[in-house]
Amino acid sequence: MASGTLLYAQSGGVTAVINATASAVIQSARARKVKVLAARNGILGALREELIDTSKESISAIRALAHTPGGAFGSCRVKLKSLEDDRAKYERLLDVLRAHDVRWFLYNGGNDSADTALKVSRLAREFDYPLTCVGVPKTVDNDLAVTDCCPGFGSAAKYTAVSVREAALDVAAMADTSTKVFVYEAMGRHAGWLAAAAGLAGNGPDEAPHLILFPERPYDEADFFAKVKATVERVGYCVVVASEGIQTADGRFVADAGGGKDSFGHTQLGGVASHLAGRVKDALGYKVHWALPDYLQRSARHVASKMDLQQAIAVGNAAVDYALAGMNAVMPVIVRTSEEPYRWTIEPAPLTKIANREKKMPAGFLRRDGYGITQRARLYLEPLIRGEAPPPYGRDGLPAYVSLKNVAVKSRLAPWAG
Amino acid sequence: MASGTLLYAQSGGVTAVINATASAVIQSARARKVKVLAARNGILGALREELIDTSKESISAIRALAHTPGGAFGSCRVKLKSLEDDRAKYERLLDVLRAHDVRWFLYNGGNDSADTALKVSRLAREFDYPLTCVGVPKTVDNDLAVTDCCPGFGSAAKYTAVSVREAALDVAAMADTSTKVFVYEAMGRHAGWLAAAAGLAGNGPDEAPHLILFPERPYDEADFFAKVKATVERVGYCVVVASEGIQTADGRFVADAGGGKDSFGHTQLGGVASHLAGRVKDALGYKVHWALPDYLQRSARHVASKMDLQQAIAVGNAAVDYALAGMNAVMPVIVRTSEEPYRWTIEPAPLTKIANREKKMPAGFLRRDGYGITQRARLYLEPLIRGEAPPPYGRDGLPAYVSLKNVAVKSRLAPWAG
Incomplete structure (x- = not known):
């Protein structure tokens, strides 16, 4: 097993496929013999030192994550302030990462999360702690900058x-x-x-x-x-x-x-x-x-887009690749390489270009009268809903979604006073 | 082709599978060489003499109906009053049926529709017009009497x-x-x-x-x-x-x-x-x-129950069987012949036992505290959502639902003044 731990956390509103990203991260890291911890309820779990040992989950459970909606480790709606205003929190975060020998931090969320990951990486450099921070995109709002579209x-x-x-x-x-x-x-x-x-x-x-x-x-x-x-x-x-x-x-x-x-x-x-x-x-x-x-x-994972699922998995795999390659403060983004036929690839983009920005819909997507979409919008949107990827169903007629064991790692620090 | 026409109409709130019943009715009648007209917007189409010639639809369109939600011929929320209070309407209905040589009338709806079908059959007998009326069950409310459950x-x-x-x-x-x-x-x-x-x-x-x-x-x-x-x-x-x-x-x-x-x-x-x-x-x-x-x-046809779909088709087929056998004023109902394993069959039930009645949920289905269901309810409900029957999807990522041509039959009567 490689020295050091990879910490993964989910942030903001969850989606039908964010767990598919989590599944890809864990499988990809396992294949490289890297230990993966997951923070319970996003960044809060990292602050509270509530960490989940994903190695306690069976490979079939981790595979089933890919067809399970929601956020398997819990998410949160917490926005850390600037490094100056919330310095104590950022330092606590670094303490927890250090205590668990976390060398790679993957934060799966929107533009706020990209901002948090960016600040953690800056602080780590300041304290000379060897940490690679990678943002992983997700949001049903599709409003992340740089990436052509957002998983979810x-x-x-x-x-x-x-x-x-x-x-x-x-x-x-x-x-x-x-x-x-x-x-x-x-x-x-x-x-x-x-x-x-x-x-x-x-x-x-x-x-x-x-x-x-x-x-x-x-x-x-x-x-x-x-x-x-x-x-x-x-x-x-x-x-x-x-x-x-x-x-x-x-x-x-x-x-x-x-x-x-x-x-x-x-x-x-x-x-x-x-x-x-x-x-x-x-x-x-x-x-x-x-x-x-x-x-x-x-x-609604039961009617998920296969294209979306594939992209959610691809950003998870790429995030692990980037992290282990030491590519700090980046996010794997989706690049549309061809419109017709639709083709895409994953590339790294600096978090500085993504954090706190918001992508609006291009004006050319709205019909002149304002009550509908243009052909241009159709061309952009249609490939993103292409293909079906239904979950397996049980004999009871319901999707067989997985519940993880979510075994907590023993605390090594005093409880967080924040 | 057999002498006489079969008229099919949809009534009340539509469901994900009422068109599957329509598809079965039309295919079943076609196999017996019986011509099928459909009334536009339920009983209103029959009153207005707005009838659709289903023979103009291709077999592939009629098959695709089985995976298309909504009501392909239009439905209506119209409740005819008693035979005495709405006699003119019932007589107009009979005029239209007579004008188009309708010998079999299939009304696909809930308990109001069963009542309408029953009254039409009584009037036909009174006027010595040879007509067989069959009610066909559907409702998402599951509140029809006699039948174990309702298609939809x-x-x-x-x-x-x-x-x-x-x-x-x-x-x-x-x-x-x-x-x-x-x-x-x-x-x-x-x-x-x-x-x-x-x-x-x-x-x-x-x-x-x-x-x-x-x-x-x-x-x-x-x-x-x-x-x-x-x-x-x-x-x-x-x-x-x-x-x-x-x-x-x-x-x-x-x-x-x-x-x-x-x-x-x-x-x-x-x-x-x-x-x-x-x-x-x-x-x-x-x-x-x-x-x-x-x-x-x-x-939501995209997440339809396969069991429900099978029952919607079965009542359509049975309705044609009953009609052509001259079984008047009946409805094909679903009978649960075994609880575990779940088994069911279709049997005819007299409309008199169904019209205007409402099936309540058995008291034994509600948990004592009133906030949940009992094991007894689970045993009843679970088989009804069993199995998946997704529609085909197009390359555009959307279900390939069919739009019928709905070609109108030429009027033979003066416009309805009602």
Whole structure:
């Protein structure tokens, strides 16, 4: 066994395929005889010295991770501040890494995580501690810089396009006497990537989704109502996909408007779809249904994209390669080498170019009227949802997802006071 | 070709597999050289004389129907009144049937549709018109009398159990620093069949879903809060599945409480999950997420139950057999002939025993504390979600669902004035 330990941790919102990355990391490291610890609940586990010994898991369990959604070791929503403001935390982190002879730190997350990995690597250099930090990309939001796309996005995109196509068939059948407008709410607070993916469900103005609302375009209610009405009159029904993050021209989130009180005066955790549904019903009198898939869209491993799965595995393998090669402060990113046919490869990119940045959707992806996607967007999105990779199912009709043993490593330091 | 025409129509909420029944009906009738017309938008198409000539569809299109969700000919939410109150409509219906030499009428729906089919058959007898009426079961609500289960339910049940299992893995990973309570809203206004199916996602008190709220049990907020709090403290998070139809002890729908106004004073089309999420956040302070899959749960053909699909096909085939054998005013129902191993067969049941009745969930299916399902319920539910029957996917990563040509038959009567 090589000297030193590899520490892997998951950060931020989990996805249908982040565990596939974890599976690849562990298998790849095992093949090189490198010991892998996983931090429980992301960076918090590293701070608290709550570390999991992955060598206690069978190879079949590690393989099954590749078809199990969620985050097998736990994730966290914690953003460390700057090196100066949170110096004690960064130093504690380094203490834990040192105590467990961690020589390679792989942080699997979004742009915040890339930032954390970058700072840990700087501190290690400052203290002359030999540590290689590698960021590993994941996010259903598809908003990481440099990489062409983000592992996790393709599967959520496929879920979105499939669900909208299916629900649209339902609405079409019912529209004559019942529901005429259906609103589907997609994740995406700052960028409409998932809403855009819904556009793959249909083609041409009469196929659902008929209207997509993007956070990139100001929401104009009167114009939206007119479009809904025209669609219902022309097609018989109207399927709307709305990003949770749409805003009015004065910069207010439409979703916040839904965060009112119910008739008992209690907090109503509404969303964009609920708000739009109520408004359309009030203004146009149509029967409206709406759906809010929430976590379902990012955990739906049963309808994962095979392309996304392959990329999630590829970044995991590459991250181990880079780490063991001593390539510090980099992230394996996906590079699109050919558009038609779609081809991609993995390359290292410096974390400095990724940390804290956010990739917006190109303006050329939105139709001029702002309610749909362009051919350019289709060309980008379609390969990402290509192929199926269903999990194995048990005789009970349910996907056979694995639960790891998650055996804790014995602590070597005093408990963290943070 | 046999003399006379078979008319098939779809009614009420559509399902992931009602088109599989249609496909079986058409293929079965074609094999017997019987011409099949389909009414556009259910009984309305029959009243309006909007009939579709299914012989214009290719055999490959009819086969593809078996993996296409929604209602291929359109459905409707129309309940005819009693024979006395709506006599003109029933007579118009008979006129249309007569004009197109319809000798067999197959109505694919729930208990209202069974009632309509029954009344049409009575009227035909009264007018001495030779017509055989057969009801064909479908409903995700699983509330039809006599039949052991309803085609459409198994697939919606599988969607529910799979989705809850997946979302629960997501919540488990995030709970330490983020969402601690997740609420999933299941269809079921009067009976909690789909909420019960969510119970298949886990086993034992620590596995999700931790709490299921059924319309069969009065909703007691204080007790529910205590249970949520205890679960979060014991497990770290709590996954709740709520039937849309839950009521307080005084008989008020909890969902109505959500139908309030947002901060702009506009109608807020809330639901149970939204209401519960707001209340739990207010009362317990936990971060809460919630999902409302709405039509997604009944159109998710991509995760259909193979057992459900087989039963949807079997009732279609049997309906044609019964019709051509002149068995009037019956419905093919599913009979469970063995519990372990699960075995079933199709038998005819008189519509009189099905029309307008509603099957409730047996009391023995609910756990004594009211928040979960019993072993007895598991034994009933589990076979219904067994097996996978994914649709074919295109190279674009989307299910290859079929759109029929739906060629209209020329009218032979004056337009309907109704």
